[in-house]
Structures are given as C-alpha cells and as structure tokens.
Amino acid sequence: MHSSPGVKALVAILCGLMAALPESTPAGQGGEPAPAIVALAVGGAPSEPAPFRHQMVLTDRVKTGVFTGREVVNPVNREPIPVYVSDYVLMEYGTGALMAVPAHDDRDFEFAKKFSLPIRRVVEPVDEEVHEDQPFVGHAGNERVVNSGHFSGMSVAEATEAIIRWLEGEGKGRRAVSYRLRDWLVSRQRYWGAPIPMVYCDTDGLVPVPEDQLPVLLPDIADYAPKGSSPLAASEEFVNTTCPACGGAARRETDTMDTFVDSSWYFLRYCDPDNDDAPWSREVVDAWMPVDQYIGGVEHAILHLMYARFVTKALADMDLLGFQEPFANLFTQGMITHQGAKMSKSKGNVISPSTYVERYGADTARCNILFLGPPAQDADWSDSGVGGVHRFLSRVWRLAETARPPGGEPGSFDPSGLEGGALELVRKAHWAIDKVTGDIERFQFNTAIAALMELKTVWHPMGA
Ligand SMILES: [Zn+2]
Numbered sequence: 323m324h325s326s327p328g329v330k331a332l333v334a335i336l337c338g339l340m341a342a343l344p345e346s347t348p349a350g351q352g353g354e355p356a357p358a359i360v361a362l363a364v365g366g367a368p369s370e371p372a373p374f375r376h377q378m379v380l381t382d383r384v385k386t387g388v389f390t391g392r393e394v395v396n397p398v399n400r401e402p403i404p405v406y407v408s409d410y411v412l413m414e415y416g417t418g419a420l421m422a423v424p425a426h427d428d429r430d431f432e433f434a435k436k437f438s439l440p441i442r443r444v445v446e447p448v449d450e451e452v453h454e455d456q457p458f459v460g461h462a463g464n465e466r467v468v469n470s471g472h473f474s475g476m477s478v479a480e481a482t483e484a485i486i487r488w489l490e491g492e493g494k495g496r497r498a499v500s501y502r503l504r505d506w507l508v509s510r511q512r513y514w515g516a517p518i519p520m521v522y523c524d525t526d527g528l529v530p531v532p533e534d535q536l537p538v539l540l541p542d543i544a545d546y547a548p549k550g551s552s553p554l555a556a557s558e559e560f561v562n563t564t565c566p567a568c569g570g571a572a573r574r575e576t577d578t579m580d581t582f583v584d585s586s587w588y589f590l591r592y593c594d595p596d597n598d599d600a601p602w603s604r605e606v607v608d609a610w611m612p613v614d615q616y617i618g619g620v621e622h623a624i625l626h627l628m629y630a631r632f633v634t635k636a637l638a639d640m641d642l643l644g645f646q647e648p649f650a651n652l653f654t655q656g657m658i659t660h661q662g663a664k665m666s667k668s669k670g671n672v673i674s675p676s677t678y679v680e681r682y683g684a685d686t687a688r689c690n691i692l693f694l695g696p697p698a699q700d701a702d703w704s705d706s707g708v709g710g711v712h713r714f715l716s717r718v719w720r721l722a723e724t725a726r727p728p729g730g731e732p733g734s735f736d737p738s739g740l741e742g743g744a745l746e747l748v749r750k751a752h753w754a755i756d757k758v759t760g761d762i763e764r765f766q767f768n769t770a771i772a773a774l775m776e777l778k779t780v781w782h783p784m785g786a
Contacts, residue, residue, distance in 0.1 A: 385433045397494050399471075408433065424457065431457035444470050445478060460699050503628050508579050513546030513553040515578030523565035523572040532566050538574070552576040585626055586633035589613055589648060608644040616649035623654060653765055656700035658691065665703075673703050686712040692767040714775055721781060743780075750780040 387408035394403050405419070424434035425443040434441050443458060445465045452458045467473050467481040476484060489495035509518065517538040519531035531538055541560040546553040554560055554576040565572035587601075593610040594602040616627065627649070634648040657664065660671045678687040690711045694701040737748045754777040761770035 385429065385436055387433060387437060389437070398489070404439070406433075406437070426457055426459055428457055428459060442469055444468060503632060504624075506580065506582065506629060508583065509577040510580060511550070511552040511576075512578055513540065513543065515581055516583050517554075517578055518575040520575040521563055521565060521572040522575070523567060523570060525570060526565055526567040529565055529567050529572070535566070540578075552578070554578070582626070582629050586629045587637070589630070590634075590637075590643070604642060604644065611643070612645055612647055613649045615651050615653065617653045617655060619657065620654050623652070627652065653698070655697045655765075656695075658694070658701055658703050660703045662702060678705070678708060682708060682712045685715055689715060689771060693771050695768055697765050697767060714778065718774075718778060721778070747780050750777050753777075 385408065387406045390405045390407060392405045394405055395401070396403050403421075422430040422433065422439075424430040424439065424441045426445060431441065433439070441457075443452070444467060445458065446452055446468050447458070447460075448464045448466055465478050467476050467478060470481065473481045473484055486495070486497050490497065517540060519536060519538045521529050521531060523529055541554070541557050543553060543557050543560075545556075554574075561573050561576060563572050563574050564570065590602045590607050590611070594606040597603055597606075616622075618627070630648055634643065635646050637643045638646050658673075659665065660673055663669060663671060665672045675687050675691075678690065686708060690705070690708045693707060693711060694704065737745070740748055754773050757773040758770045761767065761773065
C-alpha cells in the first residue's frame with residue numbers, strides 16, 4: 323500500500339534517549355525530565371517540530387542501521403544521543419528525525435539490542451512485574467514514570483502535563499497539536515471504488531451529473547486489471563454520455579474514488595437506509611447519531627477513524643449534520659498473535675477458528691478467545707485452555723438442564739429462609755451479577771468469564 327521503506331525512510335534514529343538523571347535528584351531542585359517522556363510529550367527530537375513513528379508496518383523485517391558517527395545533545399538533560407540512519411521507520415507523516423524509545427517500543431527495542439544501545443525504562447505498571455528482557459508496551463492506564471528525575475513517580479498523564487510545563491518554562495519547547503491525517507488519494511485508475519459523478523463536455527467543460535441521474539453505477543466489465551489508465555476508460559457504453567448542460571456528446575470521468583469514501587459516511591446511511599430521496603434525512607440522523615461505541619484495531623485509529631471524523635466534520639460544517647463527532651467512544655482491541663507473530667498466510671501460522679468450532683462448537687471457540695486476556699491488549703493464541711473452557715460450558719449446560727425451576731413469577735423468589743449452601747449460592751450469584759455487569763461495561767470479558775467460573779464452583783456441589 324505504501325512506498326518501500328528502503329526508498330522512503332532515510333531517517334535518523336536518535337537512540338539511547340531514555341532518562342538520564344539519577345533517581346536521587348531532589349524534586350524542585352533543578353532535576354531534569356527523562357528525555358523519553360520529552361519524546362512522548364512534544365513529539366520527538368528537540369529541534370524538529372512533529373515527528374511520528376509509523377505503528378503498524380514492517381514489524382517482521384530485520385532491522386538495519388548505520389551509526390553516523392555523530393551525536394546530538396539532548397537539551398533537556400545535556401546527554402549525548404547517538405544518531406543512526408535506519409530503514410525501519412517510515413515517514414508517513416511528519417518530518418525530521420525520530421527519537422527511539424527502545425524500552426517501550428518493540429522495533430526500537432530490537433534495534434537497540436542489535437546495536438548494543440542503552441535501553442532505559444521510563445514507564446512501569448504500578449502493580450505488575452515487568453520483564454527486563456523485553457520492552458514494556460502494554461499500557462493499561464495505571465503506569466507511573468520512573469528514572470526521570472523529579473518527574474519520577476507521577477502518572478503518565480501527570481508527567482506529560484508537568485514536562486510540557488517545564489519545557490515551556492525553560493523556553494525549550496511549547497505545546498502543540500499534531501495532526502496525523504494522511505493524504506488521501508481520491509482519484510484512482512481502478513475499476514472498483516465509487517464512480518466520480520462528473521462529465522466532460524467540449525462546450526461546457528466539467529459538469530456535475532444532476533441529482534436525478536445519481537447514483538452513477540459501475541458497468542459490468544470482464545477485464546478490470548489495472549493497465550495504467552482506468553479500466554472504465556475502455557468501456558465505451560460507460561464513457562459516452564450526454565452533457566447535462568447542453569445535451570451534446572460528453573465523456574464520463576473514468577477514475578474512481580477510494581473505497582474509504584464509502585466507509586467515511588456509511589454509518590449515516592445506516593440510520594436512514596430506506597430513504598429514496600436523499601442519502602439521509604438530517605432529522606433522522608441527528609436523532610440516532612453519534613455512534614455510542616466504536617470498536618476497532620489500532621489501524622482504525624489512524625485510518626478509518628480519522629477519515630470518517632474528517633468527513634463528518636465537513637458535512638457538519640455544510641449544515642448537513644447537527645454534530646461534529648461521529649463516534650462517542652473508542653475501544654481499541656488488541657491483536658491475537660500466534661507464537662508471538664502476526665498471523666499471516668505467507669508465514670503459515672494462521673489459526674482457523676473452524677478447527678475449534680468443528681471440535682468443540684462455536685461457544686467454546688468464542689469463549690476461549692475472550693478468555694485469553696484483556697481485549698485491549700494483544701494476546702498470543704493458545705489452545706491449552708480450550709478443554710477447560712469446553713468442560714466449563716458443558717457443566718453449565720448440564721446444571722441448567724437439571725436445575726429445579728424456581729417457580730412463581732420473576733422477582734418473586736424469596737431468599738430470606740435460605741441457609742447453608744443455598745444461601746452461599748445466592749450470595750455468590752449476586753456477587754457475579756455485579757462483577758460481570760461491571761466487567762462487560764469495561765470490556766473485561768476475560769474476568770467476566772472467570773467470575774462465572776467461580777460462581778459455578780459454588781453451584782456445583784448442590785447437584786449436577
Ligand atoms: Zn455541454
């Protein structure tokens with residue numbers, strides 16, 4: 323999809339920028355902040371405005387790099403930082419050098435290991451063990467800053483704000499918003515995609531197709547392989563049309579728009595799918611939107627989500643919508659890897675759910691995936707728990723089949739006379755209802771399932 327990194331990415335990696343100051347630097351005595359946090363807070367190398375790293379590509383390539391023989395001085399703590407040229411960082415957005423963060427980025431970690439560069443941790447989870455031999459990247463929101471002078475001990479949010487203020491106070495940096503919206507090619511020589519509803523007339527120039535002739539539909543063509551010009555250009559029945567202005571001969575636009583055009587507004591149409599007069603009625607869409615919850619992988623956070631928000635804001639500015647933000651809340655789920663690597667057909671490490679669906683059924687397959695770990699984090703596929711999950715679900719099934727129906731109207735059950743195991747079961751059930759309700763609202767499906775397993779252990783001794 324993007325240019326080869328070897329061509330594009332002549333990028334200086336500034337390594338070894340992890341915190342420089344001893345923990346014992348007294349607070350408020352001129353202790354200086356960890357430079358890694360500077361990278362987080364102001365976006366990277368001190369002399370450059372807004373570099374960013376690309377997060378999703380080239381995770382598997384062998385890292386290569388060359389030391390330039392030069393160092394730059396970190397203006398925050400005066401530590402020298404070696405400058406490397408490498409090909410593993412893409413300049414998809416932003417310009418200038420990048421600060422590497424080897425303790426908290428998989429690829430930077432690998433790079434630093436290969437070139438024996440210092441790896442200094444600056445963020446740690448409060449209540450979890452961290453492994454020295456791997457980067458800590460599993461941010462869960464409860465980290466604190468370490469090895470960072472008098473910013474040590476703060477939460478990441480507090481430290482980010484404090485370091486920006488410190489930099490502004492020293493006149494060494496300033497707060498800025500960096501936009502990551504990438505250029506988006508909306509005109510392509512491809513068959514698939516959305517036709518661009520414009521015609522060319524020798525007399526009238528470029529003329530929009532009138533609304534009553536929309537939508538312009540793609541013709542059925544057999545050969546749609548790219549050939550340098552649009553496959554549509556070869557379709558005479560598609561190309562030749564009449565000019566909406568003068569009625570003379572005219573030619574249709576034969577480029578198509580990227581499919582992102584459709585995914586940037588389809589949710590508006592979903593609110594009003596039977597509308598034959600317009601893409602949507604503002605009244606209907608304003609009543610339903612925004613979407614309460616958006617769930618997607620991290621790639622959505624910088625691609626679809628940004629384009630969809632951009633288009634929504636443009637439509638709102640045109641008074642076609644009564645809101646600026648299409649999605650009220652974002653949940654980014656992690657990826658299921660296998661043996662530590664992204665599943666891909668070329669690597670032959672794809673796990674097909676159908677294997678487990680055939681053997682254990684869809685409920686077990688789903689339950690096992692949800693039970694692998696917190697859905698916000700990446701998880702490595704394991705089937706070691708599948709048998710246990712299957713036995714759990716089977717026992718719940720048998721319990722439900724054999725349990726005595728309580729009788730009476732819903733809500734009429736009176737637990738006041740219960741004692742012993744029955745009382746314990748009712749107590750545990752209420753605990754589980756509370757726990758599962760909260761867990762589901764926080765997308766903590768793994769702990770919700772664990773709570774139900776715990777409930778089952780109390781239920782089991784009562785028969786079944
Ligand atoms: Zn014309």
